[in-house]
Amino acid sequence: MRTRGLPLPRAVALGSPLQLLLLACSFALAGYAGTRLLAGDWFGIVLWFVGAALLHDLVLVPLYGGLDRAAVRAFGTLGRREWAGYVRVPAALSGLLLLVWFPLIGGRVADRYRSATALSADGFLGRWLLITAVLFGGSALLFLWRLRRATKRRPSADH
Amino acid sequence: MARTSLLARSPFAPSFWRSPVRGTRFTALLGVVLLGGITLLFVTGLLSYAAYNPNLAAVNDKTPDKGILGFYLFDWPTDPPWLYRLTQGVHVTLGVTLIPVLLAKLWSVVPKLFTLPPARSLTHALERLSLLLLVGGALFEFTTGVLNIQLDYVFPGSFYPLHFYGAWVFFAAFLAHAILRTPTALRNLRRMRAPSQEGGEEHGEHGKPGEGATRVARDEPDELAAPEPADPTVSRRGAFGLVGGASLLLFATTAGRSFDGPLRRTALLAPHGGAEPGSGPGGFQINKTAAYAGISTAETDEEAWRLVVTGRTGTVRLTRAALRAMPQHSSALPIACVEGWSTSDQWWRGVRLRDLAALVGHEDAPDVFVESLQRRGAFRHAALRSNQVADPRSLLALDVNGEELTPDHGHPARVIVPGAPGVLNTKWVTRLSFGGVK
Numbered sequence: 059m060r061t062r063g064l065p066l067p068r069a070v071a072l073g074s075p076l077q078l079l080l081l082a083c084s085f086a087l088a089g090y091a092g093t094r095l096l097a098g099d100w101f102g103i104v105l106w107f108v109g110a111a112l113l114h115d116l117v118l119v120p121l122y123g124g125l126d127r128a129a130v131r132a133f134g135t136l137g138r139r140e141w142a143g144y145v146r147v148p149a150a151l152s153g154l155l156l157l158v159w160f161p162l163i164g165g166r167v168a169d170r171y172r173s174a175t176a177l178s179a180d181g182f183l184g185r186w187l188l189i190t191a192v193l194f195g196g197s198a199l200l201f202l203w204r205l206r207r208a209t210k211r212r213p214s215a216d217h
Numbered sequence: 218m219a220r221t222s223l224l225a226r227s228p229f230a231p232s233f234w235r236s237p238v239r240g241t242r243f244t245a246l247l248g249v250v251l252l253g254g255i256t257l258l259f260v261t262g263l264l265s266y267a268a269y270n271p272n273l274a275a276v277n278d279k280t281p282d283k284g285i286l287g288f289y290l291f292d293w294p295t296d297p298p299w300l301y302r303l304t305q306g307v308h309v310t311l312g313v314t315l316i317p318v319l320l321a322k323l324w325s326v327v328p329k330l331f332t333l334p335p336a337r338s339l340t341h342a343l344e345r346l347s348l349l350l351l352v353g354g355a356l357f358e359f360t361t362g363v364l365n366i367q368l369d370y371v372f373p374g375s376f377y378p379l380h381f382y383g384a385w386v387f388f389a390a391f392l393a394h395a396i397l398r399t400p401t402a403l404r405n406l407r408r409m410r411a412p413s414q415e416g417g418e419e420h421g422e423h424g425k426p427g428e429g430a431t432r433v434a435r436d437e438p439d440e441l442a443a444p445e446p447a448d449p450t451v452s453r454r455g456a457f458g459l460v461g462g463a464s465l466l467l468f469a470t471t472a473g474r475s476f477d478g479p480l481r482r483t484a485l486l487a488p489h490g491g492a493e494p495g496s497g498p499g500g501f502q503i504n505k506t507a508a509y510a511g512i513s514t515a516e517t518d519e520e521a522w523r524l525v526v527t528g529r530t531g532t533v534r535l536t537r538a539a540l541r542a543m544p545q546h547s548s549a550l551p552i553a554c555v556e557g558w559s560t561s562d563q564w565w566r567g568v569r570l571r572d573l574a575a576l577v578g579h580e581d582a583p584d585v586f587v588e589s590l591q592r593r594g595a596f597r598h599a600a601l602r603s604n605q606v607a608d609p610r611s612l613l614a615l616d617v618n619g620e621e622l623t624p625d626h627g628h629p630a631r632v633i634v635p636g637a638p639g640v641l642n643t644k645w646v647t648r649l650s651f652g653g654v655k
Contacts, residue, residue: 073340077397081343084393088350091385094282095378102373107383110356111349119327130450139450147459154463155470158316159486161369170368174509175502176494176625185485189470 122153144201148193155186227331234328237446238456241439245405246457247322252395252402254315255355259388261308265555266381268293268301268638273584274600274654277641279377286385295608298635302553305638306475309557312362313471313487317463319355321456325441344397347390354387366556367488375595474558477501489558498618499626501560502552504639507624510591512645514624517590522629524613528577528651537629540615543568543576548610554639565633567614570606574651582607586655587632588648596640600654605634613646 072078096103126146133142161167163186168179224230271278272290280286294300336342358380365376372379451459473484477493484490493500515521524535547566553559571582582603591597605611611634615622622628627644634642 071338073338077340080393084389088386088389091382095382098374107353107357111353115330142450151466161367167369174505176506
C-alpha cells in the first residue's frame with residue numbers, strides 16, 4: 059500500500075505497477091462477466107448497478123445520518139445527549155427489518171406470495187409492528203430501570 | 218472566498234464528517250468479517266450454480282454464455298442428501314445476516330467517496346473506479362437476492378443470469394479490494410489488540426506516546442477518522458454491538474425457515490417462515506401451488522393422466538394404477554429451495570427412477586429429461602444426471618408421509634432426488650425421456 063508514496067514524481071502519477079496489474083486483472087474478469095451481465099436489458103442493469111451505489115451513498119446514508127443527528131440534537135437540547143441511544147437503537151433495528159423485508163411487510167407481493175406458496179401474506183406488517191413495539195418497549199424499560207437505579211444510588215451517596 | 222467556505226462545509230471537506238466512531242479500526246473489523254462472509258457467500262453461490270447441473274442440458278442452463286465462468290462445474294452428487302439444503306440455507310441466511318455488516322462497512326468509508334483530489338495517480342483513479350464495481354456489485358447482489366426470495370421480481374431480467382454474472386463482476390472487484398486492503402486491515406486489527414490500547418473506548422487513532430514505542434513509530438495517520446470529531450454519543454464498542462445485534466436479529470428471524478414446526482415459526486418476517494401451509498401429511502412448504510402453475514384436475518385425474526416413459530426400447534404409457542403395481546420404495550428426503558428455505562425430511566413413496574429406466578431398456582441408468590404438465594415456469598422441463606437417476610433413493614413419488622400426494626405437492630406424480638435443488642424435483646410429471654437429454 060505504502061509503495062504509492064515513492065518520491066519520484068513520475069512514479070506518483072502512475073502509482074504502484076503491481077497494483078496497476080492487479081486492477082487490470084480485476085477489470086478484465088469484471089469485463090468478461092460484465093458483457094454477459096449486460097447482454098439483456100443493458101440500460102436497466104447499468105441503472106440498477108450504478109443506481110444502487112448512488113442511492114445508497116447519496117440518499118440512504120444522508121437520510122439515516124440526518125435522522126440520527128436530529129435525534130441526538132433533540133436530546134441535546136434537553137441536555138441529555140446520552141439518552142439518544144434509547145431511541146436510535148430500536149429505531150435502527152426496526153428500520154433495518156423494514157429495509158430488508160419491505161416487499162412482504164408493505165404487501166406489494168402479497169397476491170403472488172399467497173397464490174404461489176399457499177401461505178398467508180397478511181401477518182408480515184403486524185409482526186413487524188409487534189417487533190418494533192417490543193424493541194421500543196424493551197428500550198423504554200431498560201431506560202426506566204437504569205434511571206431508577208441511578209436516582210436510588212444518588213441519595214444514598216449523599217449521606 | 219464564498220466558494221471556499223461552501224466547500225469547507227460540503228461533504229468534500231474532511232471536517233464535514235464528524236462521527237467519532239469512524240476510523241480504520243471500525244472499518245478493519247467489519248472488513249475482516251465481510252472478507253470471510255462474502256467469500257463463503259460466493260462459494261455457496263457457485264455450489265448452488267453447480268447443483269443445477271447447467272452443463273447437462275439446455276433446460277437446466279439459464280446462463281448459456283457462461284464460458285470460462287463455469288470452469289469448476291462438476292456432477293452434483295446425491296450424497297449427503299441434505300447437501301443443497303445446507304449450502305443454500307447458508308447462502309441465503311448468511312447473506313441476510315451480513316446486511317448490517319455491509320451497511321456499516323459502507324457507512325464507515327462514505328467520506329472517502331468525497332476525497333479530493335478525485336485521483337492522485339492512474340492507479341488511484343482505477344482503484345476508485347473499481348470501488349464503484351465493488352459497492353455497486355455488493356448492493357446489486359444483496360438487493361437482487363433479497364428481492365428474489367420475497368418473490369418481488371422487479372429487477373431488470375431473469376434472476377439467474379443477473380445474480381450469477383453480477384456475482385462475478387462483484388467478485389472481481391472484491392478480490393482486488395481484498396488483496397489491496399487485507400494487509401492494512403489486519404495490521405489495524407493487531408494494533409487494536411495491542412496492550413497500550415486497552416478498553417476499546419478510544420475514539421482517536423493516536424497512540425499514547427511513550428507506550429509501545431515500536432508500534433507508535435509505525436502508526437500511520439488514520440485516514441478514516443474524523444479530523445474534528447463530535448462528542449461521542451456511543452463508544453466504538455457500542456457501535457460494534459449495534460451492528461452485531463442487528464445481524465443477530467436478522468439471523469434469529471430468518472434461520473428458522475430451514476426447519477419445520479416450532480423453529481419455522483421463529484422466522485417472523487422471512488418468506489416461508491411462520492406457520493406451515495395447512496396440516497396433515499401435505500402440510501409442508503410449497504414452492505409453487507397447482508393453481509399458480511395452472512394445473513387443472515381435468516389433466517391429473519385417474520382417467521386422463523398417463524405417464525409417458527421413453528427409452529432405448531421405445532415408449533411405455535403408464536396409468537397411476539400401473540405405477541402402483543410396480544415395486545414401491547420409500548425414501549426420507551428434504552425439499553430445499555434456491556430461495557434458501559427448506560423442509561425437514563419428508564417420507565416419500567413411489568417407483569424408483571432406475572426401475573422406470575429399466576422398463577424402457579436401460580439397465581444402467583442414463584440421464585433423464587423430465588417434463589411437467591406445467592405450461593410456464595423456468596423449470597417445467599428439467600434434466601437429471603445419470604448418478605441422480607441411479608441413486609436408489611431417487612423416486613417418482615406417488616405418496617408423501619403415508620398419503621397420496623396433494624395437488625400442490627405434485628399429484629399425480631413427482632420426482633424426488635437426494636441433494637438436488639427443489640426445482641429439479643419436478644412436480645406433475647407427465648413424461649420421462651431416458652437418454653433423451655438435449
